[in-house]
Amino acid sequence: MLINGELKYESQKLGMNYFRVALVLFGAQLLMGLIAAIQFLYPGFLFEIFDFSVSRMVHINALVVWMLYAMIGSVYYMIPDETGEETVGIGLGKLAFWILTAAVAVVVLVYIFIQVGPGNESTIWFINEGREYLEAPRWADIGIVAVVLVFYYNVFATYMKGRRTGIMTVMVANLFALAGLYLTGMFFTDNISVDQYWWWWVIHLWVEATWEVFVGTLAAYALVKIIGAKREIVEMWLWIEVLMLFGSGILGLGHHYFWIGTPEYWWEIGALFSSLEPVPLVAMFVHVLYDWGKEQGHCESKGSAHALNNSPAMAWVTANAFGNFLGAGIWGFFHTLPQVNIYTHGTQFTAAHGHLAFFGAYATILIAMMYIGVQGSYGIKKMTMTFKTKMALTLIIFGVLGMGVALTIAGYEQVLVERADLGGGWDAYFIAQDLPWYIQAQGWRLAMGVVTFVGFIYLAWDLLTIGAVESAQEESEGAAAAAAA
């Protein structure tokens, strides 16, 4: 990730810059998570120095921002491949990158240093806008909109100018919805039900509709790129996935409208549509395996052993296919029916789902895109896994799964004690958190968080070094082959 000399297009170099910042923010996210996890066990830890409210907020805001960075990076990276053109407004795009990154740095500093005190109209503008995951103050919100407009213009104009593939068509249409949804989380209302109603438009319609379609698009691109899957087939799957994802995901929104003061018809709507949401995730899973198996079969029948030209990326794409189904599909389906959600709502069960889903559905495929970027940056024809790649894969996946299981146990204890036994009041909330099942589970979560973090160090280290290692190896192999011939 350090250099990108082999890239022919400025757009792809810009994409690599987005990946670099994304990786840094990913690391920051995990550090904040570790602090928050320690605070669950020792509430006095850094009290009034670095409060839980701050560490938790930075943890999840950094999460959203690094993912958006990696998403923008992926788009800039794939534009020239797909359209055959350099991004139209590349100069503007670079400027926007630096403005955005400076703004993010300022916002993070404000998050960390200035968060305590009374809230009023001016704090909304300068300190914190107060919507979980999207807490950036309003000046930054407006800046983000401006930067995203530049980005969208670049994508759209390049698309209109160049080749219009199916993958790019879905991308352009979907990005429009994705960016537009951000606007629904930008205005102030003093009615908490109204506020939550619109806030979920951003959160839910992002992660369960537009971001999922984005993932489908990336997977399609990656399959064409890594295993040489047939474009026509891949694109057909993509359209089917889009149909199913939007068909279930949009009205699945109702599963957040059970208890926030919204009308009761949402119970039926939310239950019905959201329980269909895992179906496209199964389809995406089957799709990746099917295409891979098929190309592998083609290669074997032709006598060439391996269909992959980038096995680290393919490993993460596979992790994505499976993790999406597990974290979003299974853990989501668990608590999506109102009869169940009335018990699990807002417990650690939700946190278990949040971790498994965000990781399984998004972190994985964005990491895969970073590996694709590294491969291009160093002009590597066939990239294989290093020891570090394997350590990163194993430790991160094991760590996140471990956190998921621990949080599920904590959530189950809350369901039984806090909700069912004690009726879910204020006292019940604290009593349940003092019992051994809960505390031990939080302990395990911290331990697994450390495992995840060690895995992340391997990941960052690998991304920084694998390009040089693999290209040197390829060169020496090439030299050896030339000498032999």
Next chain:
Amino acid sequence: MESAIYMPQIAADQFLGIFIVATMVLIFGVGYAASITLSKMGFIAKKWQLFGYAFWILQVYTLYDLGMRIHSSPFTTKVLAVAMLAYLFAPHLYFYLIDEAEKRYETSEDGQ
């Protein structure tokens, strides 16, 4: 709580059962899709498709069981039944479409 909405409460000791059955619905669903896919891919022999249908039947049963456990409303039950029928046909529709696409692809030019 005074309205006529159909929302029975569930006892806490039924919870684990609901979780497990809900998982089984999905696992069997993947099992069905996977067996059909793997046999279409030629990884496993055609006869294993029969196991796929066995998975589908198990999925129907576990979904029915889940519906009972959570006391779903008669309307929801009907919708779920229709969804299961659709799921039975879905993989076959995919592969039909893929075969058709492949044919067109093969007859058009070679390579990218």
